[in-house]
Amino acid sequence: MENTKITYILGAGASFNCIPIVKNFSEDMDNIANLINNYIKRIERLVDFPKLQINPETNKNYILFDYLKDLKNTLESHASVDTYARILSIRAESNDLRNLKFALSIYLTILQLLRKTDNRYEVFLSSVLDEKNGDISLPNNVNFISWNYDMQLEKSISEILNYGHHNSHLEILNVFRSPEENLDDKKPYLIKLNGTASFFYHWGNRTDLLEYNFAKSDRNGILELLKYSESIFNNPRVHVPFAFAWESDNKLVLKNRDLAKDILKETEILVIIGYSFPVFNRKIDRNLLKDSLRLSKIYLQNPEANEIQFRLKSLLSREIPIENIFDKNQFYIPFELL
Incomplete structure (x- = not known):
């Protein structure tokens, strides 16, 4: 039913085949750090590789490798990355919090360069994308x-279009890159409630997003990231366009959350994929859902949907039918959509 307003809410489980859930970041980071080191050793022999300063303690000349190792060691001392970030916020240790965000952005960017995009996005998008006179669009x-924080949805669209245009996903997904940007309200939106784990520079009023995920090849993307890694961490003009759930001073994130609330006010069918409604997000989730007066049905796709449904119901202001979907092989497409 093409007039039915449908909204998808995506959580960490939606990208599980590419990006581990948060509690597994530490274990996975060790593997990625070693992959990077081995990858660098190979490409050094093939290209004019940028020589970076050698760390005398590790004998590694790669800032990315050392940052990932440090981040892994830090996370092993805390329950999760969100817990550690919250502690840094409480302590007002802003520089350490900034470095944590940079390291997470580096980690997630590398993951998405070295690993194939979760193929469930490809299956879903190829099913719902419309093509008319050469123009590709979402319903x-x-x-x-x-x-x-990832860019799996954006990257999958670019892959489907064979990277025909560097910003091809921006033409299909309305996604904010800066708080000053105005989007086409006649197109569907991609709202990133926490922003995106990437990097951008500030030059006056201009904001440029550095989308390493959309490099011409994985090798070139890694080379570019390595080449600029030192300047990324040391340049005060470089920022990461994401925030943790409790942070309230990020204009881009606040703009996204306001728009998300407006979208949910008009939503009739809600499809929730891989999201478990964690405690850190509870206040925002309740605020987003409380005015969803047109909502008539919820599809909850998660292997642990029975347990998660109790958390979801506690956030709703009224009784709404919820159908649990346990399948993990592909994203659920409701009959109301196709």
């Missing part, structure tokens, strides 16, 4: 709200 009645 106008479908919006996406994501709690994820």
Whole structure:
């Protein structure tokens, strides 16, 4: 039913085949750090590789490797990355919090360069994308709200279009890159509630997003990231366009959350994929859902949907039918959509 307003909410489980859930970051980071080191050793022999300063303690000349190792060691001392970030916020240790965000952005960017995009995005998008006179678009009645820092949805669209245009995903997904940006309200949105784990520079009023995920090849993307890694961490003009759930001073994130609330006010069918409604997000989730007066049905896709449904119901202001979907092989497409 093309006039039915449908919204997808994406959580960490939606990208599980590429990006581990948060509690497994530490274990996975060790593997990625070693992959990077081995990858660098190979490409050094093939290209004019940028020589970076050698760390005398590790004998590694790669700042990325050392940052990932340090981040892994830090996370092993805390329950999760969110817990550690919250502690840094309480202590007002802003520089350490900035470095944590940079390291997470580096880690997630490298993951998405070295690993194949979760193929469930490809299956889903190839099913719902419309093509007319050479123009590719999503159905106008479908919006996406994501709690994820990753760029799996954006990257998958670019892959489907064979990277024909560097910003091809921006032409299909309305996604904010800066708080000053105005988007086409006649197109569906991708709302990133926490922003995106990437990097951008500030030059006056201009904001440029550095989308390493959309490099011409994985090798070139890694080379570019290595080449600029030292300047990324040391340049005060470089920022990461994401925030943790409790942070309230990020204009881009606040703009996204306001728009998400407006979208949910009009939503009739809600499809929740891989999201478990964690405690850190509870206040925002309740605020987003409390005015969803047109909502008539919820599809909850998660292997642990029975348990998660109790958390979801506690956030709703009224009784709404919820159908649990346990399948992990592909994203659920409701009959109301196709």
